[in-house]
Amino acid sequence: MDTTVLWQTSDAELVDAHTAVVQRRRQIYAEELRLVAEMESRGVATKLGYSNTAALLMHTARLSRTEARHQLAQAADLHATTTPTGSVIDPALPQTAEALARGEVDSEHVDAIRKTLADLPHLDAEQRATAEHVMLTRAAEDDPKALLRFGARVRDIVDPDGPPPPEEEPTRPERMLRRHTRRDGSMEFKGHLDLESAQLFENLLKPFEKPHPEGNDTRGYAERAGDAFADVLRMAANCPDVPAHNGVRTEVAVTISFEQLQQSLDDVLLSSDPRMTAREARRLACDAHILPAVLDGDSKPLDVAVPAYAAPAHIRRGLYLRDKGCAFPGCERPGSVCDAHHVAHWAQGGPTTMDNMALLCPQHHRLVHNSDWAVKMIDERPWFIPPTYVDASRTPRRNHIHTPIPSAA
Structure with missing residues (x-):
């Protein structure tokens, strides 16, 4: 419709035009x-x-982390997914995907249907399909909030008997932790603590899980708590009283030749961890003690050197004073949880000096090592050059949160 003649349209035509645009x-x-x-x-x-698709969308589409993860969650339920092994998992809500493609429902309707079905995990496949159809039928008349309220009645429609009663909970020990390491090296865990330990846990997390004071923190409570837990672990690892490592940061035993580490052979496996490649070892080595182990042709160690290469205390203090936190553009993570990154990699001759180092949080440390982002020291401060798919001009960027550019006098 030509917007210059909107005043000539009837009320009904105006409403119809808006409905078509929606x-x-x-x-x-x-x-x-x-x-x-x-x-x-x-x-x-x-x-x-x-590290994940959400991080990519934050740069390419400039979505917030919350919106990027929201779209990923919706996409996972509405479309088939392929696992790393090649098997295909059918979508959980195929009827909703079709209705959205026809323009019959909105994103909020999709969320209402997803929440309703997620609250009914005991339904079988036929009951789930029926519940989805009932919700979509109602969505043709209801706004998302009304649809969500109606969702409470879906159980009575498709499963009037309800779920089976839970079994009596057995006696539990005071403290318990179950953990499972995934194929990619990440970890899932669950457990419980006694009263005293739970209080200690809460007191350690509280200072870290507060929203950022600037007011632009889009993380949910669970994500803030997860980040806080990781920060507590990192601070514990930095404690000089930790008995396992005697106060030093991670020690990496490199059991390949030094030439291979320099040549970026990403298919080489290191140590006893089959998931660690040379690329990952170089990223970890940015702020670790390196124990070079030279092997002969029969994989027998010929020489193991003394620890080297960790950023000394005076360098780290200088980085705290200069960068004040993660130097990556837009990152608010404090310096206490950051690694000391070598701009010119140590494995390629880069020195452990202030003018060749920058503080990076673990997320952005991995990104810089694994992607096409580049770091350049300009006026003795780290600047970051984005890949072409983020910025075609590759204009250097810097963090203005911790170290804002002074205003002109």
Whole structure:
């Protein structure tokens, strides 16, 4: 419709035009989710050096982390996914995907349906399909909040008998921790603590899990708590009284030739961890003690050197004073949880000096090592050059949160 003659349209025509635009917007969003699902299924983010698809979308589409993860969650439920082994997992809500592609429902309707079905985990496949159909039928008339309220009645419609009663909980020990290491090296865990330990745990987490004071913290409570737990672990690892490592940071025993480490052979396996490549070892080695172990042709150690290369205390203090936190653009993480990154890699002759180092939080440390982001020291401060798919001009950027540029006099 030509916007210059809107005043000539009737009220009914104006409403119809708006409805058509809303339908197109929903259809475009459906296509956006389809593309996001395909990127996630292919592992595009990992191939480009990012830790996950959400981190990639934050740079390419300039989405907030919350919105990026929201789209990924919706895409996972609406579209088939392919596992690393090649098997295909059918979508949880195929009818909802079709309705969104037709422009019949909005993103908030999708969330209401997802939440309703997630609250009914005991339903079998046929009951889930029925519940999804009932919700979509109601979505044709209801706004998202009304649809969510109606979702409380879906159980009575598709499963009037309800779930089976829970079994009596057995007696538990005072403290327990179960953990499982995934194939990619990440970890899942669950457990419980006694009263005294629980209070200690809460007191340690509280200072770290508060939202950022600047007011632009989009993390949910669970994400803030997870980040806080990681910060507590890192501070514990830095404590000089830790008995396992005697106060030093991670020690890396490199059981390949030094030439291989310099040549960036990413398919070489290190130590006893089959998941660690040479690239990952170089990233870890940025702020670690290196124990070079030279091997002969029969894989027998010929010489093991003394520890070297950790950033000394006076360098780390200088980095805290200069960078004040993670130097990556837009990052708010404090210096206490950051690594000391070598701009010119130590394995390639880069010195352990202030003018060749920058503080980076673990997330951005991995990104710099694994992606096409580059670091350059300008006026004795670290600047970051984005890949072309983030900024075609590759204009250098810096962190203005910890070290803002002084205003002109």
